[in-house]
Every structure is written in C-alpha cells, then in structure tokens.
Amino acid sequence: MPPPLVYLLDDDESIIKLVKYRLRNEQLNVKSFSHPNELIEAIKIEYPDLVVSDVMMPEIDGIRLIEKLRELERLMPVILVTGKAAVDTAVRAMKSGAFEYLLKPINFEELKLAIGRAVEIGRLRTEVAEIKSGFKSRYSYDSLIGESKPISEIREFIRRVSPVTGSVILLRGESGVGKNLVARVIHYMSPIAERRYLEINCASLPSNLLEAELFGYEKGAFTDAKTAKKGLLEVASGGTVLLDEITSMDLSLQAKFLSFIENRRIRRVGGLEEIPVDLRVISATNSDLETDVVAGKFRSDLFYRINVVSLNVPRLRNRENDVILIGRQFINDFNLKFKKQVKGFSGAAERKLLAHDWPGNVRELRNVIERAMIFAEKDHIDADEISLSNISAAPSLDDGLYLPKGLSFEQIEGEYLKRVLEWNNFNLEASAKQLGVTRKTLWEKRKKFGLLN
Template sequence: MGNTILIAEDEETLRFSLTQGLVAKGFHVMSAEKGKAAVSIIKNYVIDLVLLDLQLPDASGIEILSEIKKTDINLPVIIMTAHGDIKTSVAAMKKGAYDYILKPFELDEMIININKALEHQRLKEQVEHIRLQQKDDMNLSRIVAESSMMKDVVSLVEKVSQTPRTSVLIYGESGVGKEMIANLIHYKSSRASGPFIKVNCAAIPDTMLEAELFGYEKGAFTDARNSKKGLFELANGGTILLDEIGEMNINLQPKLLRIIEAQSYRRIGGTTDLNCDVRIIASTNKDIVSEVKKGDFREDLFYRLNVMPIYVPPLRERREDIPFLTSMFINQFNREFKKRVSGLSKEVESLLLSYPWPGNIRELKNVIERAMILAEDDTI
C-alpha cells in the first residue's frame, strides 16, 4: 500500500497535476486549498507526508506548519515556494520542515524529495523503536551479580558510565551477556536519551558494512541513486555497539580509527567531514591480542578501543549466579506464558549447578523457556 501524501496548495492547476502525477507513481493523495482544511485532514486521517505551499489564502505556510507540528511533530513537511520566499522557506526548515522545493519543479524532482523524506522518517522511527525496545529491556531485566566476578563487572560499568566518550571493549564467550553490559553502560550514562544502535560486524558482508556504518552520497557507486545516512550518523548523541568487532575487515579498520581519533568521518563518495558525537562500545568473543599478532586486527585500533576493557566471565565460572538467573527467567516466562511456576525441584537445581553451560546465559535461558513450556505444575 502506497504512502498517503497531503497537498496543501491553493493553485488548482498545480494541485491537480501534482495529484495526478503522484497517484500515477503509486501514492495515495489527499488535497486542500486552504491551510485550516489541511490541518483538519491531518487530525482526522493518517498522513505520511505534507506538501505545503507557503502562500495559502487563509494563513501563511509558517502558521500552518506550526499547527501541523502541534498535531504531529514527526510528520515530514516539504515546503513548496517561489524564488522570492527562500528566506521564509529556510525559516520554515528551522521550525521543523524537512526541506523546500522551488516552483516551478519537475514531478521527478518532487518524487526524489518525497522518497528521501519518507526514508529519513522511516529510519528515525526505526532508531526510536530500537531505543525504546532496548530501554524497555533494561527496565524489565537486571544484571545478576551475586558472584564476586560479576560484582567487579558491575563496578566497572558504574565507573565507565560516568565518562560518556570513553571507548569500551567487552570481551567474553558467546552468550555471556555482552550486549546487556553494553545496554547498561549506555542507559546509566548521560547519553541515555540518545540512540543505542547495535551492529553485528559478522552478519553484514564486508562489501556492505562500510556503507551501513558510514553512509554514502548519491552516485558514490552504481546503486547509490540517493544519498543515505550511515549508522554512525543515526547514532549521533548516543552509543553504537560494534558486536563481533574481531570480524571487521582490516581494510575498513582505519576509517573506524579515524572516527575515534578525530571524531569525524566522511560518507562514501563524500567530500565533507561529518562530526561524530558517539560513544563506541565494541564486543568480541575472539582473543583480539592474538588477532593483532597475526596481522588480522590493527594494533592502533585495538589500543583505542581497549581504553576500558571489561571481561564478562562464562557461567561455569560464576555458578553462584545460576539460581538468581533462573529465578529471573522463570518470572519473565511466567508473565509471557501466563503461568505460575514457583521454582525448581532440588534435583533440577542440582543439575543446573553442575552442568558446564557451554552456551552460557543464552543456553540457560533457552533451557528454562523450554522447561516452562512443558511444565504442567508449579515446579520444574
């Protein structure tokens, strides 16, 4: 289903031709020739983007823009303006308009602007969804630290949270909870209101990872039909977690090093330096020192990332945490599965405490989930 565009334009010929052109491109279109009518439509229908003329019969475009933003602050608005209104158009952008386009314009030019605005809005919503989801996860869970080893980890987290620019390298086996530690660092820091973005360096092909991280300009390569913001740009003011950092191609590592050292970078194909206010947290299950010795990881980048190393021990080395983790997972799945399991039998608890847990916390959680699904009474 196509996006719904609202055209607020009093010139009938332009309104009609624009409507016809957008419909032909697969958009749904609503229109209004007056500003107040446009605001009424926004209040009563789901609109994805507004094309707003600066000069409407009943109010100025700036006034209507203010009303639109009061109704839906996130609704993207593109201003349509004549040459003499450029200063007003710039003022409108300062008040929340996404962009402006000069009349007369070609339909294709407008389509490009619309698609860029919709893509920008989609990315904003995606980042906000991830941020809220991660924050919700932190509210629903906690770091279990009954063992002395995990108490040391939590102490380090508390300290590094107070220094919002310090790079952190979290290392440990798969499934020990490295991502949760990164979450905790972010949400205990002054960056908590900013985005938290996770990137799995092993899951994205080398040829795509640079574009995902740093973005690109239009025409930078064959398929770059429009410019695109990278994840570092979207994470600005917040934190980025580079999971599986040991898998990052060594040819890409100098660009990451530059971000840490200069706090700036360029998009692929770009000529302008972009400032980067992002805390970098990296995590790995590899021995990065060995990777450095083999020549597979840059030594200078390792030292820049390893300003605050945090080792998360495997579950077999902190068995005191197992009963508390188990209780946390039982409570979580009781809510999820609408069950009332109160705990473990002594036999099961003994088995859990003696098992080596090669998959660590992730494996323990999966075992408890499976047991909860199969449980027929109040004890596993």
C-alpha cells in the same frame, strides 16, 4: 515480528491503488489515506513503522506533515514522493527530517529499497526511544542479575567507566554472556543516558554498506546515493554507539574506524568536510582478538587502541549460583509472557541447571527456560522438564532434528537454525560454515527467527 505497517498518503487515488498493490506484494501491511488529516487521526491511535507520503497536497504538504508527526512524537521515518523535481523542495524535505526523497514516476525498486532501510532504522529508533522513555529503568545495575564475584566485578567496571562520556570501551566474551546488556547498562547508568544509544552489528552488512551506514554519505557518492544521509556515528553524536562483532569489519574499514576514534571526526563517504563527533564508543566481540591480530585479520594498532579499557564478560559456567538467580528471573519473564504462574525450580531442577556447562551461556539458559515454560503445568519446574542438549558431542544421527507433523518449511528452517547454533556452541563462524551461508545471511536468519538474543 509482524509485517511492517506502512501508511501511504496521496491525494491521487490511482497512485494509491498502484503503490498499494505493489507494496502488498512485498509482504507489507499497507493502509492508505487520501487526506493528511485522516492520516493524522489514525496515527494518534496506531504507530506505523513508516509513512510514505506525497509532497504536493492541498492544505498540508508533505513537509508540514512531517512537522505535525514530530509534534505528536511520532518518530517513524517518512519517505516523501513528489512529482516536481524542485531543488528547494528537496532541500526543505531533507531539512524537515524526511528519511528519503523520491521522484515520480515511482521506481518501485528504489521505493522498495528505501522502505527496507527505513523500516530497519525506524525499528531501531523506536526501540531506542522506548528504552529512553518508559523502559529506561530496565537497564540499571539490577538488569544484570547475579551475586557471584564475576558479576560484582562487572558492576564495578560499569561504575568506573560510565561517568566518562567520550570513552572507548571493549567488551569481550563468549556468545550469550551479556555483552549487549552490559553496553546498555553502561549507557543508561551514565550522565548521557538521555542521549542516543545505538547498536550496529558489523556482521549484518557487507563492508561498503557498513561504511555508509556508520559514516553516512553525500549525494552521488555511489549510484544509490540519491540524497545525502547521516551515518550512525553522526546520528548518535553526544551519546553511545555499540559496534557489535567488530571483527567483521574489513581491514580498510578498520583503518577508517581507528582514525575516527583517534581524531573524533568523521568524513561521510564521498564527502570532504570533517565533522566533529563526540561519542562513547563500545566495541564488542566474541572472537579471540589476539589470534585475529596474528592471523592478519584484525589491525594490531586498532586492537591496542580499543583494548585499553576492556572487560571480559565471563562464561555463565563460572558464575556460581547465578544460573539459578537468572533462571528465576526468566521464569518471571515468561510467566508474564505466557500468562502462567510458575513459582520456581524443584531442587532436582536446580541441581541439573548447576551441573550443566552452558556453552551458549545466558542466551542458552533463556532458551531452555522458555522451552520449559511453554510446557510447564505444575507450579515448579522439575528436572525432567528441563531439556538440555548435549552440545559438546559432535552432531550424530541421534542428535538430529525431530520434526513433528504439521511444521511449515519456515518453522523447520527456524528449528534447524536453532539446532545448528546449539551444535556449534553459538559459534557464528562455525554455524555459518555448517549451513553454507555467509555470516551476513546467518545474522539475517537469526534476526528473522528471533535468535539474536
């Protein structure tokens, strides 16, 4: 992913210089503007991840700027910075949809944190907006490739559950089988397809932050809560949320989540008001919930509640010829991406694909085809171009990491991460343990190296 692009707007040149300098040190790509109109012109042809703007400017103030951006359908988060601590401006700023409202003199730690969160959320929102507009057709029944019996059963499941908008659905299955994809199809095939669809990975944040992210918080709820913020459940109201890796919630958050599912109301952290929220809630997990319940890691009441409407997405190994059909689709995808014209697999290659066990399921298949496509020179992929790691064997010296000359530390890290995931059949807990990192760190690394999908 390229470094986030930040548009910086202030009519005070000295502030621009200072902020630009500090933000560039944070690996951000910063463009600065001293007049709102310049920014508006630039933003018509480019889509930055984030805007950081002064509030008090001649002609157009920061709040009017936000309105202008929204008129242009520029939905990126805007952080407003102001020298005047006026309550009414702060309130107006939050109402206008500012992501954060910070006071001058700028505290860079605070700004850095706000930017980090805004970039994250902004990317999520643009993805959602893209899916909603142009890419909606990417998620239909046809997005789920396959003609096997298990995949027809999945389509049938989706047909039954998608008309019901406020439902609670559980998706189970090994890593890489397509749970996220199924969740998207459920949403985009349903009557509320035009509403929000948001995904949050419960393993990506420590519990207290996850709670704040899901339920939102009131100003002053904790030290960093300089302003009130809506949680994802509230933001997605009317639509669908996917709570991925649901077992990463700790027990107290599980209790709060259960109460939300039952009452359809949320209370922001530090808040008193109960806010009604109407949502389809999809949870996903690749761990064995029954075992987690017995081990006391997952609340049994929550398990019974979410397990009512549940789908087990089966392993790729059990989907007959689908591996070839999905593999062909990946060839098409990578033809576009790498500008190649590979037509398909040779007979021997197909036999090799069919014989493999696919512990990493569709994601592993995708990686295997990507690797083959990078090197592909003929118009068919042959068996010897498909390199399958025999990951059922324990890692041995032979099963190490091959490091060609000229790799950077970062590339080595990425390669090693990929191998460790493969060695552990994409089992996240085992991989994190082997790497000696937390699941959150593992999630961040997977994200950094594009290994979430």
